[in-house]
Amino acid sequence: MLLLTRAPKAWHRLFQLKPLALPGTPGGKAQHVRYQLFSTPSPAETGRQGQPQGPGLRTRLLVTALIGAGLGGAWLAVRAEKERWQQQQRTEALRQAAVGQGDFSLLDHRGQVRCKADFRGQWVLLYFGFTHCPDICPDELEKLVQVVRQLEAEPGLPPVQPLFITVDPERDTVAAMARYVQDFHPRLLGLTGSAEQIAQVSRSYRVYYSAGPKDQDQDYIVDHSVAIYLLSPDGLFTDYYSRARSAEQISDSVRRHMAAFRSVLC
Amino acid sequence: MAAPSMKERQACWGARDEYWKCLDDNTEDASKCKKLRSSFESSCPQQWIKYFDKRRDYLKFKEKFEAGDFQPSKMTAKS
Numbered sequence: 452m453l454l455l456t457r458a459p460k461a462w463h464r465l466f467q468l469k470p471l472a473l474p475g476t477p478g479g480k481a482q483h484v485r486y487q488l489f490s491t492p493s494p495a496e497t498g499r500q501g502q503p504q505g506p507g508l509r510t511r512l513l514v515t516a517l518i519g520a521g522l523g524g525a526w527l528a529v530r531a532e533k534e535r536w537q538q539q540q541r542t543e544a545l546r547q548a549a550v551g552q553g554d555f556s557l558l559d560h561r562g563q564v565r566c567k568a569d570f571r572g573q574w575v576l577l578y579f580g581f582t583h584c585p586d587i588c589p590d591e592l593e594k595l596v597q598v599v600r601q602l603e604a605e606p607g608l609p610p611v612q613p614l615f616i617t618v619d620p621e622r623d624t625v626a627a628m629a630r631y632v633q634d635f636h637p638r639l640l641g642l643t644g645s646a647e648q649i650a651q652v653s654r655s656y657r658v659y660y661s662a663g664p665k666d667q668d669q670d671y672i673v674d675h676s677v678a679i680y681l682l683s684p685d686g687l688f689t690d691y692y693s694r695a696r697s698a699e700q701i702s703d704s705v706r707r708h709m710a711a712f713r714s715v716l717c
Numbered sequence: 718m719a720a721p722s723m724k725e726r727q728a729c730w731g732a733r734d735e736y737w738k739c740l741d742d743n744t745e746d747a748s749k750c751k752k753l754r755s756s757f758e759s760s761c762p763q764q765w766i767k768y769f770d771k772r773r774d775y776l777k778f779k780e781k782f783e784a785g786d787f788q789p790s791k792m793t794a795k796s
Binding site: 582583585586589622627630631634666667668669670671672 | 718719720721722723726730762763764765767768769
């Protein structure tokens with residue numbers, strides 16, 4: 452709006468410049484023709500020489516560019532708002548699903564007892580898997596710690612606690628978990644427990660798991676649902692990310708949740 | 718039996734990828750890739766070999782399916 456009020460002043464300046472440029476200069480006639488091309492011709496105007504006919508080319512381009520930029524900015528703002536609203540809707544729907552209710556009591560890979568309250572006040576990215584996993588668990592954990600590292604690198608963001616809970620309590624002892632998590636991230640915490648404790652926490656997070664048949668080495672693969680869970684600092688399940696989501700997409704989503712969470716508190 | 722470490726996992730995946738590349742180059746002719754197959758079998762736990770074999774079958778099936786090689790038979794179209 453400010454632009455349109457300023458434009459007439461620019462036109463005035465051009466009115467003053469033109470008479471200087473046109474008479475007698477070799478390029479004068481060419482200039483006049485150029486201006487004619489870009490302004491609406493009228494019979495009275497074609498006869499006149501040296502009379503300015505409205506805003507010059509540069510002003511028009513400037514006005515167009517600024518209006519274009521304004522429209523572009525408005526479109527981006529509307530799109531961002533839409534994404535925020537969609538995320539809010541999704542968060543609300545997931546919250547109503549009430550996944551991850553109830554407490555858990557598990558052993559971390561250093562042998563300490565941990566329950567859900569221990570992680571209160573922190574954002575948590577949680578993955579269920581097992582150490583004998585051929586490829587999916589290492590890939591998903593690698594992706595998870597990549598997200599943690601990306602967010603760690605950003606100043607002003609709270610640290611995210613990566614958690615790995617086993618669905619194979621029979622083989623994944625405290626020592627096995629310690630050996631496994633060291634390969635990924637120094638803050639990755641492995642959690643294990645008794646068969647009942649694991650069954651309870653898996654039920655709570657709606658995680659399916661089923662140990663396959665044993666071969667002659669007594670080795671087996673545990674079939675399980677694959678998802679990375681995001682828990683907010685109040686311990687509530689906030690979002691989940693499937694195998695299809697990239698680390699960048701997950702980081703973006705976590706950042707949005709963090710921003711939304713802070714604004715709710717304030 | 719302890720779970721494979723990250724190094725062992727990567728060695729296994731490398732051997733698997735080489736074996737699969739050989740199969741790709743030889744249109745699934747396993748007889749041409751015997752050496753890589755035995756290297757693959759020695760780098761990975763048996764359960765993983767079975768798992769990766771099944772995964773290979775699935776990936777090949779998926780390729781064919783997405784290329785439209787499987788058409789519904791006339792019988793199923795009618796019923």
